[in-house]
Amino acid sequence: MSDFRDANRYDVGVVGAGLAGLTATRELAEAGLDVVVLEARGRVGGRTVGESLSTGETIDRGAEWIGAEHDRVLALVEEFDLELSEQYGDGLDRVAVAGDLFEHEDRVQALPSESATELREAADRVESLRRDVPFETPRDAPEADTWDATTVESWKRETMETTAAREAFDAFVRAEFTVEPSEMSLLYFLTAVDAAGGLELATDSVSVTQQHRLVGGSQQLSTRLADDLEDVIAIRLNEPVRRIDRRGDDVTLASDDDTYVVSDAIVAVPPPLVERIDHEPPLPARRRGLGQRMPMGAVIKFVAAYESPFWRADGYSGSVLAADGIVAEVADGTRPNTDRGHLVGFVAGADAFEWSDRPLAERRERVLDDLERYFGTQAATPLEYVDEAWSKTQWSSGGYNAVMTPGTLTSCGDALREPVEGVHWAGSETALEGRGFMEGAIRSGERAASAVLDDAREQ
Amino acid sequence: MSDFRDANRYDVGVVGAGLAGLTATRELAEAGLDVVVLEARGRVGGRTVGESLSTGETIDRGAEWIGAEHDRVLALVEEFDLELSEQYGDGLDRVAVAGDLFEHEDRVQALPSESATELREAADRVESLRRDVPFETPRDAPEADTWDATTVESWKRETMETTAAREAFDAFVRAEFTVEPSEMSLLYFLTAVDAAGGLELATDSVSVTQQHRLVGGSQQLSTRLADDLEDVIAIRLNEPVRRIDRRGDDVTLASDDDTYVVSDAIVAVPPPLVERIDHEPPLPARRRGLGQRMPMGAVIKFVAAYESPFWRADGYSGSVLAADGIVAEVADGTRPNTDRGHLVGFVAGADAFEWSDRPLAERRERVLDDLERYFGTQAATPLEYVDEAWSKTQWSSGGYNAVMTPGTLTSCGDALREPVEGVHWAGSETALEGRGFMEGAIRSGERAASAVLDDAREQ
Structure with missing residues (x-):
């Protein structure tokens, strides 16, 4: 491992060359900062490939x-x-629930009418509940503690009776969030629906x-960003960051191969992967709690x-x-x-x-x-x-996204975007708008870059 | 990093020199196996200090x-x-709930009678529910899915009405499990109560x-075990294991300093820390899911x-x-x-x-x-x-123990003790009896050692 005296010096170190990290990098490079990007994989693009x-x-x-x-x-x-x-x-959508195969141009209307009504009412109920959840500060929702202590599954059982409605809702949650309804906090679910711009459960056409x-695949967004940056920025592939040291005035990023000294870092990896890095000193307790509670x-x-x-x-x-x-x-x-x-x-x-x-x-x-x-x-x-x-996959360890388990948003949720002494957090999960989509990744990169630029201007 | 040709060769590599790892080491050493223990901290004892x-x-x-x-x-x-x-x-216990400070020789009887009755009935209900949860295979409980989808908090709200009973229960769950009732699956809670030998909520004397x-502190158990092993076993402190490679016939453990080739490994660290190690090939999906769902x-x-x-x-x-x-x-x-x-x-x-x-x-x-x-x-x-x-703490990242969030036991729980190609799991969280206590750590070490010895005899 390199000694401090050999260290490479950059203004900003970006961890992760997905859409979030590359967007941040571009913003910073355009502002004239010297950036190094450290990517664990042998390619750019993260969860686009x-x-x-x-x-x-x-x-x-x-x-x-x-x-x-x-x-x-x-x-x-x-x-x-x-x-x-x-x-x-x-044409017709199909819905395979309750031991039957239903079809209709609208997947909700495909269901038997009692179930369709239940599901529509449940969707209306979500829309109504989410209006009570402040967009940027969901902890301040009037029933935040109760909703965060409730699984989406418990809520579903209270809200819907018929097997067809319940199973269609299960399939919807699995398809949208890739978790079981039992795993996710109702409060987090409401914020995620909010961040996506609404519940796409009932649509008569394309969501x-x-x-x-x-055409040609989503990864092109990242490869094109990386190509454009090639002449001005060092993008180091196959260099997982193992340690982030905040003990000095600067931040030191260490991979297996090298050590980089930077004024600010942007960590643009999914929340659970933040815990795989050694942080010195240890991250705030809430941030560590989050890393273990957002699978x-x-x-x-x-x-x-x-x-x-x-x-x-x-x-x-x-x-x-x-x-x-x-x-x-x-x-x-x-x-x-x-x-x-x-x-x-x-x-x-x-x-x-x-x-x-x-x-x-x-x-x-x-x-x-x-x-x-x-x-x-x-x-x-x-x-x-x-x-x-x-x-x-070694470096995503799941997909599409990380979600918060019950009790997490109210106890640790504040840590999701809060910088820690020169270390900023990006990645689609940290986005307010477009969270969980490529859109959120880009927006999170923009936000992190502008926080770093604000810091730089203050110094 | 060392090259394979320089590697140190042992029969078994033990990751973590807490009570679980040291117990396993002793069993293996007594059976004549050559063991190396790799400990991230500069001391033995893990969560005893x-x-x-x-x-x-x-x-x-x-x-x-x-x-x-x-x-x-x-x-x-x-x-x-x-x-x-x-x-x-x-003498008298005190219970500070519902804005009041109560006292009595029995902490449940300290509460106003309506709340005391509620709390006792809740405790009886837990005792009755847990009898329906098979000790070794909790997934087979008749209502496993429902209970795993329910937070302990949701169950509490259904089961108790009075503020005093609810707050006393909250304090009890926090004190016993160090999580909020909202964070934990009811099914996991029942198995944990089972593994502890019963619910210690209502006692008129010492639990x-x-x-x-x-006298002299719990860490002595580990230091004495380590002292006894000193002459026959290499215990390497300040050597966090970074990579476990199962791709060959053997298992290779790599720290920052060295590489060890072993026939079997015992990983005796808390479940979330297993995810901080690079595993090649990646661990089974359920095992990875568990590592992210057991904070x-x-x-x-x-x-x-x-x-x-x-x-x-x-x-x-x-x-x-x-x-x-x-x-x-x-x-x-x-x-x-x-x-x-x-x-x-x-x-x-x-x-x-x-x-x-x-x-x-x-x-x-x-x-x-x-x-x-x-x-x-x-x-x-x-x-x-x-x-x-x-x-x-860098190498516990929480305490006392890891617990399962809702939906985890039924989807990923089987992975907790299941060996993966020569890699065995120990640590108090993996114990059936005494889980969460030093007793469980020791028992888990014994179980893992005997699985390794069975493997060795079969080869």
């Missing part, structure tokens, strides 16, 4: 959808002159957060490629919400410049824990069994099948 | 009490010819798990030393259960070979997060304010005051 299928289309193994109101992402798409494709939404996808969800994302999007011809949108197998949600993932059809879907929550450890061949068979039930025998024999079990 | 006061008595900054049925601990005490002292229990203390409690343990145990003369036992300040529980901690009197107590849960980050002087003042309320003005001016904020 593309894969080329045999026919040349790139699919997303990670984050994929861009919302209609995701301004920051859309600005980058325009800046880099990238191409968007629109999410296909025509507003799933409007677009990027990553569990998800396996899969893409199955077929000769054509045959379900469209059958009158189906490709959208499925399901609680009868291991797949929680399916969508039409067809890429624009191909004759092929793609189904993209998710195994999430407890099923993802179970199936992440099984061999790919078994997982493929089980997922295709589910797809066959929803789309007929053609779905059983794709030309290609790829998946990513995010819980098995 | 002694401190000498100015007058020479050693107090415990960490684990202190030994239960009447803690056979393994008592056997070690006898083997090492150590001296026990009995917990003082005469069965708090019968004895060790350490938060606790500040304090000892205040006075010229005499003046509360005894006033007719008080020294025992307080409180929800009116930041202190959750106080006990008489007087050491036998001194005229002095000691009060030992705990700030736990959300208050511990808040106060761990404040300066010692502020914390001292706040704690002494509470003690003055319970014991009069004499309590405000101790001769000495020491405390330990366990959330701030």
Whole structure:
């Protein structure tokens, strides 16, 4: 390990070269600061990663959808002159719950009417509850303690009676948050719905957060940012930061290979990964508590490629919400410049824990069994099948995002964005708007960079 | 970092030199195996650590009490010819709840009768529920999913109405588990009560798990074990294990300084710390999920030393259960070979997060304010005051123990004890009996050692 005297000196050290870290880096570089980016993986992009299928289309193994109101992402798409494709939404959605397979253009209306009413009322109730939760200070909600002590599952059982409504809600929570309703605080759920801009449970067409996808894959946003920065910024891959030392006037970042002395650091990794770094002196108790109380969800994302999007011809949108197998949600993932059809879907929550450890061949068979039930025998024999079990990745250790367990927001939630002596926190989980999406990652990078620039101006 | 060719070769590598790791080491050494112990701290003992006061008595900054049925601990005490002292229990307990200060020889009877009845009925209800939870396979409980989806707080609100009963229960949960009732799964709570041998909420004397203390401090158990092993075993201090590689036939453990090749490893650290190690290949998804869903409690343990145990003369036992300040529980901690009197107590849960980050002087003042309320003005001016904020410790990152958040036991609980290709798990949290106590740590070490010996015999 390098000695202090050998250390490399930069204005700012950024930990993590995902969208949050790279956005922060760009802002800082544009302001004339000297930045080093330390990335654990051998690539940039974090939870965005593309894969080329045999026919040349790139699919997303990670984050994929861009919302209609995701301004920051859309600005980058325009800046880099990238191409968007629109999410296909025509035809019937299917909902597999309560031992039955329902279909309708609106997935809520697909349910038996009593269940549909329950689910709509539950969605209305969420909308009403979340209006009582202050956007920036959810701890100040009038019933914050009660809601934070309640699991989303307990709330569901109080709110809905029918199996179909409950199972559809389960599938929705798994698909949106990649955790079981039992794992998440109701208060955190309300803030997360708020941060996403509303509950996308009942829609008769494509969800507003799933409007677009990027032709060529989402990772391009990061690779393009990194390419642009290449001449002015050191991006060091395969250099996980092992220690952050705040004991001096400066902050020292140590990897296995080297040591960097910086005035400020931006840590742009998911909250539980912050705990994997040795912090000297130890982080504030609330911050450590948070790192242990905000687990990553569990998800396996899969893409199955077929000769054509045959379900469209059958009158189906490709959208499925399901609680009868291991797949929680399916969508039409067809890429624009191909004759092929793609189904993209998710195994999430407890099923993802179970199936992440099984061999790919078994997982493929089980997922295709589910797809066959929803789309007929053609779905059983794709030309290609790829998946990513995010819980098995060394440097995300889960996906899509970290969520707060009960009791966490009220006791440790304040620590999520609060800088600690020159160390700032970024990453989609720390965003107020667009949290959990690429949009949130970019916004969090902007916020962290501007806090660092404010600090620099004060000194 | 060392190259493989330089690696040190041992039969077994033990990570963590607390009671669990050292017990396992002794069993293995007695069976003739060659063991290396890698300890992150500069001392043995883990969550047991002694401190000498100015007058020479050693107090415990960490684990202190030994239960009447803690056979393994008592056997070690006898083997090492150590001296026990009995917990003082005469006189009146105090309970500070619902804006009042109650007193009685039995802390439940101290409460107004309606609240006392509620609390006793709640305790009976816990006893009845836990009989439905299979000891070794709690997932098989008839209502496992429902109970795991329910926070202890939600259950409390359903079960008790009066403020006094609710606050006494809160203080009890904080004192026993160092988390808020909102943070813990009801199912996990039931298994933890089971593993402790019952709910110690209602007792008219000293709790069965708090019968004895060790004269000279609990850490002696570990230092004596380590001393006995000194000649046959390498115990390497200040060597946190950074990477555990299971890719070959052997297991490789890497610290910052060295690399060790072993046939089996025993990781005897709290569950969340397992996630701080790089595992190659990544651990099973459930195991990783568990590491992110089993946070350490938060606790500040304090000892205040006075010229005499003046509360005894006033007719008080020294025992307080409180929800009116930041202190959750106080006990008489007087050491036998001194005229002095000691009060030992705990700030736990959300208050511990808040106060761990404040300066010692502020914390001292706040704690002494509470003690003055319970014991009069004499309590405000101790001769000495020491405390330990366990959330701030680099290598425990909380205390007393890790607990499971809602939804965790049913989805990831199976991973707690399940070995992963030559890597075995120990530590008090993994114990079936005596979990959360020193007794559990010892038993877990015995279990892990015997699993390794079984493996060795099979090969």
